Structure formats: C-alpha cells, structure tokens
Amino acid sequence: MTPGLPPAESLTVEFKSDRKRLPDNELVEAVACLANAEGGELWLGVEDDGTPTGLHPEHQNLNGLVGLVAARTAPSVTVQVDAPVVGGVRVARIVVPKRTEVSTSAGVYLRRRIKFDGTPECAPMLPHDRVSRASSMGALDVSAQAVEGATLADFDPLERERLRQAVQKHGGDRVLLELDDEAVDGALGFTVRQPDGSRVPTLTGLLVIGREASLRALVPTHEFAFQVLAEQAVRFNEFRNFPLIKAIDWLETNFLPYNPEEELQVGLFRVPVPKVDMGAFREAVANALIHRDYYRLGAVHVRLENDALVVSNPGGLVDGVTLANLLTTEPRPRNRVLADAMKRIGIVERSGRGVDKIYRGLLKFGRPAPDYARTDTTSVIVRLGTDAADLDFRRLVVEEERRSNGELPIDSLIALAALRELKRVSADELALRIQRDAASAKRTLEALTEAGLVEAHGTTRGRSYTLSASVYQRAGSKAAYTRQKGFSGIQTEQMVLNFVSQHGRIKRSEAMELCRLTDDQAFRLLRKLVEQGRLVAHGEKRGAYYTLPGAP
Template identity: 30%
Template sequence: MLFVGKEESIKRYLPQAECIYLHYSDSNRDEYDNRLDLKIPIISVLDRLTEKIQDYNHLTNVQVGLFRLEIYDFSERVFQEALLNGYTHRRYDSPGSIYVKHYSDKLVIESPGGFMADITADNIITHPSLPRNKLIAETLQRLRYVQRSGQGIDIMYREMVSMGKPYPEYTVFNDAIRLTLYSVLEDEGFVRFITETQDKNMFTFSLPELMILRYLFENKTINLSTAKVLTQQSLNEVKHALISLEKYGLIELSGRVYMMTPSSYHKVKSDVQYTQDKTVTYLKSKSLILDYLSTHDSINNETIRELCRCTKKQATSFSRKMRDEGIIEMIGKSTATRYKKID
C-alpha cells in the first residue's frame, strides 16, 4: 500500500503514513508560510518534495580550474536519502507523522521512533544497518531509490563533507529522531582542494579520509585517538586511512600528531600558516626540553623523543635548532651523544 496504494486507501488504513512539509521564511521562522499534507505513496512523496525543495534551492558556483562546480543549498541526493531513511526506519505503530521543515539555512526531518538497538549518533556511520521496516528497505533497494543496505548514511556524510557542508546532525529522543541538514558552504577552498586532488590523481577519497582532511583543514593537527572518534572507525582502519593520506603526500607525521604537508597547505592555506604551525611545534618541544634540563644535567635523543612525543628525525631537528640558537651544546658522539644547557 505504501508504494502503490491510492490516497484514499492510505488515509483509511495507514493514516500515520503521512509526511508533512512546512516551509518557513527568513522574516518569520516561527510560523510556516507553506504547508503540504501528504498521505500518498512513498515515491510520490519523494517526487513532490524534491520538486518543492528545488523551487527554493539556491545555487553556488565554485570555480575549479577551467570548470564550475555547482553546489546547491540542499543536495537532492542527500535529501532523498534522508527522507527515504525516515520512511524505512520510522515506527508505524506510532500515530506521529514525518515532518520536513524547510528553512533557508537548514532542512529538518523528524520521524517517529528512536534509533534501533545500540545505534547512536556516535556510531551511526559504521554501525551495521538495522532497518526497522525491512520490507520497505528491500523494496526501495529493488526499485533503486536507495543504495544497498548500509550505504545511505555513508552517502549523506560523503556528499556533505565533499561539498563543504557541515556534517548531518542527529538529535535523538526517546520516541523520535531529528536529522538536520545545513545549507551553508563553509569553505570553497576545501571544496576546490578535494575536487582538484581527486581529479588529478584519478581516485576518490574514502569517507574517513575526507573527514580527516576536513578536520585538519579546520584544526591544523589531529592525533590517532581523535581521528578514531571522528571517523567512528576501528584503530586499524584509522591507521590505514592516515597511511593512505601520507602516501598521497597530503599529510605528514609531526611528533604524535598529523598535519598537512607544505604542498597541501599551499593549495588550501598559505606557506606562512604552515611555517607558523611547524614553529609552534618546535617552541612547545623546546620548552619541554628546557624544563627537563632545569632538573637534569643532560638529555639524549631518546629522552627528547619520549618527552616531546616525536620521531627520531624530529628530535634531532629540535636539538640542532637549539644548538644553533646557542641554548644547548652537544657532548659525546654516536649513541653516547647528550645535550647540556649552556649557562
């Protein structure tokens, strides 16, 4: 009935299978100025609301080389996946309706029923798919309206991240879920960087790789534990993503944290910012070494590595800079090399 039933039949036998669309203007975000009450087959709802959202959808052109990349406020692919997820995972024993609230800066989709089993907003990307209504999910897959099981969330996140949008935002209640999709394009530079890199190297970033790059673009450095929580991946999977990005020449290890390489910085930021980040790392390490030498006669390379959480090469670089600055002196050779503070 949800796919081929007539409107009258759905109203009579499945009145809860309703989708209500509300549009809000910027001048009044508390009261809607347009409403649609839809008790019609799922595919018809999808077509009607896709058309409705497109009526208000603003287009931004991002110049990427000789081409222009078209980015809409709300991706049709993301919205359709989100709406169909609402139909697939909602509770049909609840009298509540699915609501689609359309603002200029966000789309809010609310559906009855909380997450299944132990799914949370913190593991939704990687948790195995558990459709509450398996028959609906299988029918949508056969009709090719959704991707194969478990791919919908990945698609939404990948599309939003690669288009420079904020992550989909889930708010969970005991009896409902709210999904918010924001329209803002946060940084065109990141979009250009991702598009150009993929086109030039003829590959597609995985979602964890995209999320790590996005984080580095905003926060400069990332460590292993932060990357694990961010991507919702296992430790081995996160390591694989970081190693891949290193092989691409996009990130590098600096101590115990990763940062973008000079060539990557040149594309999305500036050489000055890269130098500033490297300088901050050195200044922090120098401070730690000096604190250690205030209570010890000398320090060796191994201790510097443990103290500053850095590689052997970086420890050597730090000690060389401090010697060049006349702060410490080297004593001994080879494995017996130590460094003392110059009084």
C-alpha cells in the same frame, strides 16, 4: 565491586520502598517494566527520593528472588541480584536485562517511559506498543504483513507506472521492468497469499503503490510534511499522504526553489555548489519515510530552517544502532521488506550505507557533519547544516577524486574535514570521528599522507597529522601551513627554557599550549630537557613542574 546507588530514578533505574514489604506482584511488574524498555536496575529498599531505608525482614534472604522473577514472567526473565550496604542499611540491587517483550504470569504488560516532566513511570504496554517494540528489536517486520481490509483495488495503476519510471531514472533493478504486475508484487513483497490462494496487499505494497485515499483510510500513521521557516515566519507548510515514490518526488520538487546553487570552476569543469546536496537530501528524506515506525502516530517532517535542513521521523533508532556506531554498524532496517523494495527500485543506496551518502553530501563541501544529537528513543532527528561552502576545500576534493578516478572514502573525507577544523589531529582523535579503532584511523591518515594531502609529524604514540604544504598553498594559506606545522625541536626547547627563565617554572599543560604539542609530545620534550640537565623535575603526575637547575 557493586556500583553505588544512582542519584535519582531514570529510564533505567527504579527505586522501590520495602519498609512494608513490597508485594511480589509489584516487584515482578517493576522487573517486566524495565525489561520492556532498556533494561536497568531495580533498587529494593530505597525510597522514591533516593533515600536508602533497607530491606524488610522477609527480604533479607534474597536466594529465592531470581527464581521468583523467572517463574512469574513470560517469557522468563533471568535477573542478577546482590545486596550492598548503602547509607548503613542493606538494600537489594536487581539487574534486569533488556528483552523484546515480557509480561507477568498474570498477563500484565508494562513499559518504562519518561514523562513530559522528565521523570520516569511504568505505563501499560498497549498492543501497538508491543508491535512497535518487536519491530524496533528486529523480531517483527510490519512492512511484510498484510493490511487488514486492503484489496488489490487499493493499488494505483499510475503508481505502478511511476515505479517503472523510477527504476529507469534511478538505475534500479531492471529485471523488474520485464515482469508483469503480479510478478512485481511478488518480487517486491507488495502482496502475500492467503490460504485460499488470493493475494492481499502488504504495508509495503500500500506505501509504494497504494492509492492516496486508501493510505489515508488503511495506514493513518503515514503522513509527511514539508516546512520552510524563515526568521520564525512560516513560508511553506503542507502535509501530504502520498505513496512513497510520489512523496519523494513531491518533496524534491517543492524543495528545489529553496535550494540555490553557485558554480565553482575547477580546471575546465564547472562544479555545482548547492545550499543542500540533493543526494544527501534524497537519502535523508527516503530514510525517514522508509525507516519510520508505522505503529506510531506523527508525521515525517522535512523542515528547512535558517541555518539547516532538519529531517525527523517517529520511532527511535532500532536495537543495536546507536549514535556511536551509525557509520560502522551493519544495516538493521526496521521495515526490511519496504527497505529492500526501495533499494531494488533504486530510490535509496543499494548497499544500505545511506548514512555515508548523507555524510558525504555535507563534508565534500566543507560543511559540518550531519548532526543526530537530538535523536532519542521516540524519534530520529538529523540536522544538515547549510553553512556557506568552503570552495577551496570543495576544489581540493574534486581535484583529488579526479586524480584517483574515484570517490574519496568516507573515512578520508571525515579525516580531511577534521584537519580543516582542528588543524592537527592524532589517530586516536580521528578514531572517535570515524567510529573505528585507532589502527583504522592511522591507516586512513597514512593513506592521505602518501597521497600528498596530509603530513605526519613525530613517531609512534606522539605522531600527529596536519594538512600538507601543497593543500595550504592551493588555498593561498602559506602562513597557516607554517603555523600548523609547528616549530623545530630546537625552537620548542628554547621556547620552554625561555618560559621557565621568565616565570620560574613550567607545567606540562603549559608546554602543550606554548608549543602546540600533544600531551605525549610535551612529556617527551620535558623529559629530554631533564635528561640533558637543562631542567629539574619536581613533584609527580598532575602536580609535576619543572625549573632551571639551581633554582629555589
């Protein structure tokens, strides 16, 4: 079945009028334009305002269109074509796949983009755009390439020493400490050899141990800013071009005065409770500096606002990574050599699961999960909320991790945070939050049940979960536990019957709200009362309602 005509043009939808027969070169350019963005649909025979006006007589036979596009694009693009009737006229829907880089046979490179007013356009794809796209698609690692004009004199001996200190401080690969400078450069991808045997600095080398003046001259896109905003007033606002290890140290040093912490007594231990977890801060900042697009102008911004720390970097998520799989997808660094070097130095998470560390740094204090909602195709933006910590929740996490002698899995932390927020969840609801399937979510909830942190209610599809009585007791909230545990089966039955007696009828949605049940639980309760002859069902599906026997 052919999808309907979209309501308007967008990044992935292009309308082309065919009343005067669209020239072949314009059609092929439109295909290349879509392929060089996210792919999408080209609707031929539709005006810019979305009005279908039909195909030109010469385009009524679309059999040769697939071959035309393949022959006049490089590398060849294979499209799919169908001819639906829309608004009483026949149009063509051309489905275009996403490709790394496509030009027309005439050498024209175009890319689809959204203008400032929110409308789409096809714009020239400049050389730096092509490199940037290849990098985001995993087809090119710019961090491994030699930097034109750079020499070994652009490396700073002081930054080499800072690197060695960082390996010791952060628990990096200690083998690096035993190597001489040339061997370190080779091991970390700081240099590449030329045909004549000479060594030339790579982008990774300059970014990690380059002189500041050399970075400004040779890598003009490298810049970062630390800003502190308080009630719309700017308290701190400085831009720098330091090499990366020095940059992260500088950002931490300047951030610490704005990051007060309190202490929580847990047994014999004092546990610090900072405004922002420094592990999450370091990972978010390092990720922004390492994974940014170094072919795009714009600074990495680290901005402390009234209610959040916001970290942003130029360059959207790389191909294959979305907001729906951030927690579960395999690491796909845009700058692989740079990312590997920083892992070996110990600056970032060795496993490549830095997002987990950012989540953990917020959730373990009972704060909301990191918010990536403002991320788009041009930048990654993460917001780390600085809400007041939930000290009871933090105590619970510390006690459980000491009991089990290990960190709670990230899925378990997310589950406990969801239960704290929503009071009651199902496996399906948790699956969306941990970005896994319902079976994985159920295993997480059942493991927490065995640990005594969670209680399960119901069976099979209607099974739901709440925090356990012991958790509420530790927080001094016994009444809250009773409310969330719900009512007994007899109580819920009587509440439904009383409601029907008072109001004449009840719908499933009303039973859900009345007894705090899931949709499936309410359905089974009402069906049971019908089977017992205590209620009578009327209507079907959404229109169904229930009355007492003998009621009009």
